[in-house]
Amino acid sequence: MSQNRPSDFPSSDASKNPLSQDTEQRLDELFEYIKIESQNFLGYPCNQSFDYSALDRFVSYALNNIGDPFLPSTFKLNTHTIECEVIEQFARYSRADPKDIWGYVNNGGTEGNMYGFYLARELYPEGMVYYSEDTHYSVSKILRLLKSKSIMIKSQENGEVDYDDLRETIRIHRDSPPIIFANIGTTMKGAVDNLDTIKKILHELALPGHYIHADAALSGMILPFVDDPVPFGFDAGIDSISISGHKMIGAPFPCGVVLAREKNVKRIARSVEYIGTLDTTLSGSRNGLSPLFLWYALRQHGEKGFKRIIQSCFEIADYAIAELDQLDLHPWRNKNSNSVVFDRPTEEIVHQWQLAVQGTLAHIITMPHVGKDHINRLVIDLKKSMSKS
Numbered sequence: 294m295s296q297n298r299p300s301d302f303p304s305s306d307a308s309k310n311p312l313s314q315d316t317e318q319r320l321d322e323l324f325e326y327i328k329i330e331s332q333n334f335l336g337y338p339c340n341q342s343f344d345y346s347a348l349d350r351f352v353s354y355a356l357n358n359i360g361d362p363f364l365p366s367t368f369k370l371n372t373h374t375i376e377c378e379v380i381e382q383f384a385r386y387s388r389a390d391p392k393d394i395w396g397y398v399n400n401g402g403t404e405g406n407m408y409g410f411y412l413a414r415e416l417y418p419e420g421m422v423y424y425s426e427d428t429h430y431s432v433s434k435i436l437r438l439l440k441s442k443s444i445m446i447k448s449q450e451n452g453e454v455d456y457d458d459l460r461e462t463i464r465i466h467r468d469s470p471p472i473i474f475a476n477i478g479t480t481m482k483g484a485v486d487n488l489d490t491i492k493k494i495l496h497e498l499a500l501p502g503h504y505i506h507a508d509a510a511l512s513g514m515i516l517p518f519v520d521d522p523v524p525f526g527f528d529a530g531i532d533s534i535s536i537s538g539h540k541m542i543g544a545p546f547p548c549g550v551v552l553a554r555e556k557n558v559k560r561i562a563r564s565v566e567y568i569g570t571l572d573t574t575l576s577g578s579r580n581g582l583s584p585l586f587l588w589y590a591l592r593q594h595g596e597k598g599f600k601r602i603i604q605s606c607f608e609i610a611d612y613a614i615a616e617l618d619q620l621d622l623h624p625w626r627n628k629n630s631n632s633v634v635f636d637r638p639t640e641e642i643v644h645q646w647q648l649a650v651q652g653t654l655a656h657i658i659t660m661p662h663v664g665k666d667h668i669n670r671l672v673i674d675l676k677k678s679m680s681k682s
């Protein structure tokens with residue numbers, strides 16, 4: 294059987310049946326809808342600017358990365374070798390010790406956060422989880438699922454955790470090992486919790502053990518490429534990190550990466566005869582295309598490419614701030630963040646531009662697909678809506 298001809302498989306007979314007119318029409322309608330909405334996509338951190346056409350032929354195979362990517366398995370239709378390279382690259386970006394790091398490509402930031410908590414809870418079954426009020430909504434869901442003891446900590450105005458509140462709360466519960474959920478780029482304001490300050494607090498309180506998980510969904514692919522990042526990686530004392538793949542890198546489907554200290558992963562590994570390997574991941578079957586697409590993008594851009602891309606995201610963010618400032622919408626952004634926060638506009642604008650909102654605030658995120666023309670069109674619509682009210 295030839296490698297490149299999946300049409301040899303009997304199941305591909307279906308492709309010989311012509312599409313009904315109705316089906317064709319439905320596909321055309323859906324495609325038009327997506328094309329139009331993609332022109333006004335400003336509020337969410339999903340990069341739309343990518344070209345994976347060189348990988349089209351891989352869609353013809355049933356790839357499945359079930360099991361531990363670093364171990365051999367009896368299930369061979371996978372991209373494990375590529376996945377290991379992706380993990381090694383992310384390990385470098387997040388400044389991990391190559392001798393004590395493990396990871397896998399998953400379904401996105403939520404799964405990575407759950408994995409981090411799972412490891413933490415196995416290590417400290419009586420641990421108390423601390424997370425700030427600006428933390429992503431996936432975290433409260435995960436805590437409910439894992440039935441963890443947890444306390445929400447106040448945030449500062451810029452979205453960073455309130456360190457005084459954190460210190461005092463940990464002090465009161467010092468009999469439980471702290472499990473810190475640190476935001477490396479909050480969802481709404483792109484704020485980064487300072488790991489040095491957090492570690493100082495833990496040190497001052499002389500606690501016997503702790504676990505720090507970093508939620509770096511978007512900024513985990515920004516901070517490695519800026520000149521003066523605040524500490525964010527394993528060298529700053531984290532135990533695990535979750536980074537989304539479909540956010541800064543961009544992909545046609547959700548994906549992400551989780552990395553953790555290998556010694557903590559070994560504690561949860563179970564051998565499974567049926568797949569002939571260790572079960573170290575949360576999902577069983579996993580998308581074999583995700584590692585391939587991420588690997589391709591990492592190679593396509595390289596470190597220099599990402600530096601350039603991120604710099605230009607910041608430039609567009611500053612352009613947006615200048616323009617929104619002229620409309621008195623009080624725009625601002627955190628350092629090294631491309632999330633531009635401003636006064637919440639009308640519901641019409643929110644829907645038209647797919648803006649994310651929270652209370653009195655809205656944000657746009659200047660991802661690589663966002664240019665000055667998008668900002669100019671947004672400003673025209675904002676002006677119109679303001680003159681109406």
Ligand SMILES: *Cc1c(COP(=O)(O)O)cnc(C)c1O
Nearest residue numbers: 401402403429479480508510537
């Ligand atoms: C987007 C995001 C997540 C969740 O990521 P998904 O890939 O949507 O599951 C988690 N944390 C933060 C800070 C995020 O911005």
